[in-house]
Amino acid sequence: MKYTRSVLIVEDEEIIRTSLLEFLTDEGYQAMAAPNVATALKLAREREFQVAVCDVQLPDGDGLALLRKLQQITPGVSGLIITAYATVENAVEAFKSGAFDYLVKPVIFDDLANKLARLFQYRDLYLENQILRRELARRDDGDEIVGSSTILREVQDSARKVALANANVLLVGESGTGKELFARMIHKWGPKKDERFLAIHCGMRPIEMLESQLFGAAAGTIPGSGEQSGAFRSAESGTVYLDEITLLPLAMQAKLVRAMEYSEVLPLGSADAAKIHCRIIASSSRDLAQEIAEGRFQDDLFYRLDGVKLLIPPLRDRLDDIPELVDFFIARHSKVMNRRVTSATSETIRLLLTANWKGNVRQLDNAIQRAVMLCDSTQITPKDLPPDLVGISQPLPDTDDLRTAIRHYEKMHILRVLKLCPDKREAAKRLKLGLSSLYRKIEELGIDL
């Protein structure tokens, strides 16, 4: 199988268009051609191109504006512009529109081939760098799982056990709950902690790029590129973290099953399988059973991954962790921003306990980062928090009337306890109220559960 690299040619002169199309097809590119802006936009909406080669002057518009529109349709598409004259102004205009390079008419095929190979090489390096950058950025980050709620401690205990067994793991949890953090810690607690940890997002596109990043590619398979080892081999006996595994296309899921079953991968364009030795940790924020039912996920991959599954609970189910997390994030962001913020007032913590945390720990982290930045004393106060946090969007009473203020506090306090323990009998016990009094309060205070 050859790695496909797709190019859209937009050229109105038929003879040039046809010969460019033939040339690029012969060179191994998956090329399509359009004679004008309208057709180019239609094609781009129907399928994904990696590179657009556009003439500047087109019958229904100009190539530079077209390139900008194509980049809106397919973010990340790269452009080569064909201009009639090699002037500095033309070159500057081309680069300003986001073009990677330009060609001057008459187009010399060798010149086009070289520029395209260079462009694709640049794209590969850019993507590879994204992976390395992600790894480097995290390396010295002082990863630590903060929180001592019972539910989090239980997950941590299981994680330590699977870490030691060097087993493959599936982490399931909503976005921002800490799946990647858990994956890194499992790697760190395991017997191969000094080996590499490589994270790959399975939503990476184009698909062929994802495939070569994972499974590797033989030399010459990708025009202009040498051999690529792919993450499974590069990680050696370390860990490959497959972020959002359900985004892996079905054909690649089959390849992954094979990789897990035989501990070997078949690089693109190669007839020889290569051995792999890494641990695989996959994550999903979606319900895998549902993905299988809807035909988007292979059940044999599911059974292979589901052996060791850890459910990372959403933050709303472990509100007890919030005060500790707040202290941790204040210390981290104060240090990075060189600020003297040391804590949050108890009113702030109370408010944070009533928010609904759809974005989980990441949202809390961002809220504290913002607060550390805005805070003008050593303590974070409610006004430093993002106004859109649910719960906080219920404004504090704008009155000195003690009764209204107490009623408001009573409502927030009961709401917080009910969020901590949704079982009303248990909540009533904590509040030192009878069950029927709790129901009465809920009704009187208009508590919406």
Ligand SMILES: Nc1ncnc2c1ncn2[C@@H]1O[C@H](COP(=O)(O)OP(=O)(O)OP(=O)(O)O)[C@@H](O)[C@H]1O
């Ligand atoms: N228990 C925790 N202690 C300290 N930091 C945490 C904790 N949980 C999450 N974080 C931090 O919150 C942020 C989001 O976590 P992470 O990226 O691991 O979540 P995720 O579940 O992988 O998210 P996504 O599904 O969106 O990729 C990170 O900065 C992470 O370090």
